[in-house]
Amino acid sequence: SQQGEEDPQALSIQEGENATMNCSYKTSINNLQWYRQNSGRGLVHLILIRSNEREKHSGRLRVTLDTSKKSSSLLITASRAADTASYFCATAYSGGGADGLTFGKGTHLIIQP
Amino acid sequence: NAGVTQTPKFRVLKTGQSMTLLCAQDMNHEYMYWYRQDPGMGLRLIHYSVGEGTTAKGEVPDGYNVSRLKKQNFLLGLESAAPSQTSVYFCASSKQNYGYTFGSGTRLTVV
Numbered sequence: 001s002q003q004g005e006e007d008p009q010a011l012s013i014q015e016g017e018n019a020t021m022n023c024s025y026k027t028s029i030n031n032l033q034w035y036r037q038n039s040g041r042g043l044v045h046l047i048l049i050r051s052n053e054r055e056k057h058s059g060r061l062r063v064t065l066d067t068s069k070k071s072s073s074l075l076i077t078a079s080r081a082a083d084t085a086s087y088f089c090a091t092a093y094s095g096g097g098a099d100g101l102t103f104g105k106g107t108h109l110i111i112q113p
Numbered sequence: 114n115a116g117v118t119q120t121p122k123f124r125v126l127k128t129g130q131s132m133t134l135l136c137a138q139d140m141n142h143e144y145m146y147w148y149r150q151d152p153g154m155g156l157r158l159i160h161y162s163v164g165e166g167t168t169a170k171g172e173v174p175d176g177y178n179v180s181r182l183k184k185q186n187f188l189l190g191l192e193s194a195a196p197s198q199t200s201v202y203f204c205a206s207s208k209q210n211y212g213y214t215f216g217s218g219t220r221l222t223v224v
Contacts, residue, residue: 033212042117042203043156045212088155098144098163098209100171105155 004032004089004104012110019076021107023089024069032065033101034074035088043088046074076109084111115139119204119216126194126223134189134219136204142214144207145187146171147179149200150218156203162187194223 007022023032031050035043049056049065049072056063062075076083086108090101117138126132136145143164148156158171160179168179176198178190187206191198199222205213 031210035212035215042215042217043205043213045214048210048212050210097207097211097213099169100146100158100161101213102158102172103148103156105153 004091004102006087006089006104006107008107009105010108010110012112013079014112015079015081017079019079019083019109019111021074021087021089021109023072023074023104025072025089025091026070027093029067029091029093031092031097032063032072033090033092033097034061034063034072035090035103037086037088037106039085046087079111081111081113083109085109117204117206117214117216119202119219121219122217123220124222126191126221128194128196128223130194132191132194132221134191134202134204134221136187136189136206136216138185138187138204138206138214140206140214141184142206142208143184144209145181146205146207146213147177147187147189148203148205149173150203151200159189159202196223199223 004025033048034046037043060077065072086106088106090103146161147159162168162181165184202219204216207213
């Protein structure tokens with residue numbers, strides 16, 4: 001069964017705007033990761049946040065983690081057409097993901113030029 | 114540096130046929146994974162390996178077998194293909210507490 005659930009399922013915004021996606025999960029985690037998938041391609045790792053971290057940045061990406069609410073958010077600032085893709089959150093239990101990540105169903109993001 | 118390479122990229126099988134999907138990584142990662150991705154279902158873990166010679170079942174292992182005879186290779190076998198195994202298959206590798214590196218996928222259709 002899916003551990004993480006992304007919200008919204010689909011999001012369409014204008015180029016230059018910020019995009020926010022949320023992820024909720026059910027049980028305690030070791031870390032949470034975000035991935036991007038362009039149509040017809042493999043997944044690309046974006047960022048990993050550990051359970052003892054609250055916020056992490058990477059370029060135009062900002063990820064937050066609230067373990068008390070079992071939720072995470074991914075913010076993409078100043079969006080570009082190239083950001084159009086599906087975004088997945090994935091959770092790791094013990095072992096830091098060695099025994100597999102559990103993926104949500106994804107948020108499909110469309111950036112309108 | 115090729116990362117994770119999957120072969121073949123596309124395949125059509127008849128029901129009951131068997132095949133093997135090959136995954137190769139050149140990053141010296143200990144851990145390797147096979148996932149399947151179906152529309153509206155996200156990715157589901159089939160089998161994984163935490164080291165050469167070891168394998169373990171994931172969420173949806175039925176109908177699949179795997180082998181990790183060499184550290185850099187992880188093979189996924191379909192013993193007797195069924196239409197329900199029509200999917201896109203992704204291989205990934207990682208080291209502990211790091212993100213996964215995914216291959217580009219194998220699109221399998223079983224008719």
